[in-house]
Amino acid sequence: MPDLSVHIGRLKMKTPVMVASGTFGYGPEYADLVDLNKLGAIVVKGIARHPTRGNETPRTVEVASGLINAIGLPNPGFDGFVEQYMPFLRQYDVPVIVNIWGKTIEEYAEVARRFDEVDGVHALEINVSCPNIKEGSGLFGTDLDMFRRVVEAVRKVTDLTLIPKLAPNVSDIRAYARAAEESGADAISLINSVPAMAVDVETRKPKLANVTGGLTGPGIHSLAVKLVWEAAGAVRIPVIGIGGIVTAEDALEFLIVGASAVAVGTASFTQPTTALDVTDGIAAYLERHGYGAVHELVGTMSSE
């Protein structure tokens, strides 16, 4: 059996396959269907300082080879999450990565500071794909200066392993990857969902209450592989590849172009055990190709 363990910052994972934020709830939702202890890590749905309700319905729509979602980040708030879900998550031998977000830089820092003291939280993933309310200039994740300021502000208040999650809709992903590294991030994850929309031609109404949303699933995989390849080439910190993973082959592509670990998102909705099936597939591949450990495969794309 090849060594599947991966270290990211101070985070030690038994396997390179985690489940992506927003696609696996807070853990209990899938506990009857998936052996949580076999996951590399659980990235919980985005948490902010205070509870929020999220968008109106319809919130998701299935399209060709993907899903468009505009859930709108409903969340129980820091206190609600720690009270309702941390006791459950602490029972498992699986790292918990909390995905955090805010409407201002101060809110990001505030929620990060609080998580710094929570027992059982192993890392923070920073979701920068949310609107910047105060400065009002689009998303934190598509403005390089804002992005840098969010990562720096969070870095100042926590010693937890810090993983900014990059948005795909930027002109040069390498600049964001480098900005994350320079601002003290321990790793980066990418990609978040791709801005998208769909219209019902009979009614001529948008199919989502929020009009626009984010595309995820098989349709974004190749786009994600290219961005992960670019980002991994630009930084020394580990990269977590996300986007359209359905099979072990999809995950292996990410590893080969330079990701140290991966996360399975939308595919868990279709097949809850996808992350575990992908893990088994990676192990079989490593064995078949004579690798003793998964880290030996990382970034080995052949140019011949």
Add this chain to the structure above:
Amino acid sequence: MEESLLRRPFSVYKADGEVLQILYKGVGKGTRTMTYLRPGDQLSLIGPLGRGFPALSEGRYPILVAGGYGMAALYLLARSMTSPGIAFFGGQSAPDILCVDEFEALGWEVRITTEDGSSGEKGIVTDSIDAWWSARSSGGPPVEAYACGPNAMLKAVARRAVEHDWRAWVSVDRNMGCGVGACLTCVLKVRDGGDGWQWKRSCTEGPVFECREICWDLEP
């Protein structure tokens, strides 16, 4: 099924021994693809999920209300009741009215309405409920209603339940993503105990709700 990404939610029509039956109509990409399935094809199923209809309360008289293919979700419930009541089936036209013999065989009286009059009375299902209610002699046992169908029908049943003091359980039909409470696609607004509302997930906290829980005026 390669053609669609997500699973599709269905209610169980019949379950006997190793055989499970669902009743569906090819309305979208997923269900249309299902119509091409052949005997021997393999499918993947997760279930049962969510909270179904509760048993009839002691001393209450049951009525069932079905629109669309809603009767499919009510069959096992009907079979579980020792003293049958009345089932109201409504649809656009005759082909929408299914399973009448099955319900009658269990001892239920089935009253049918279709919008074009091609089966049963011409009208909508609530016309038939209203006619039954006004003809009913007072002083009978209190009513417990179970409904499954389009949202407008559920809302109309809920209004009558409040007016006539029935207990009424409705099974809502929401788009779903995961079916297990993780994606927050299937939410609807329910009363929060005070003046406000909160989201509840129809896949795990429903799809059956007592009709007074739902904020009908806030429904899209």
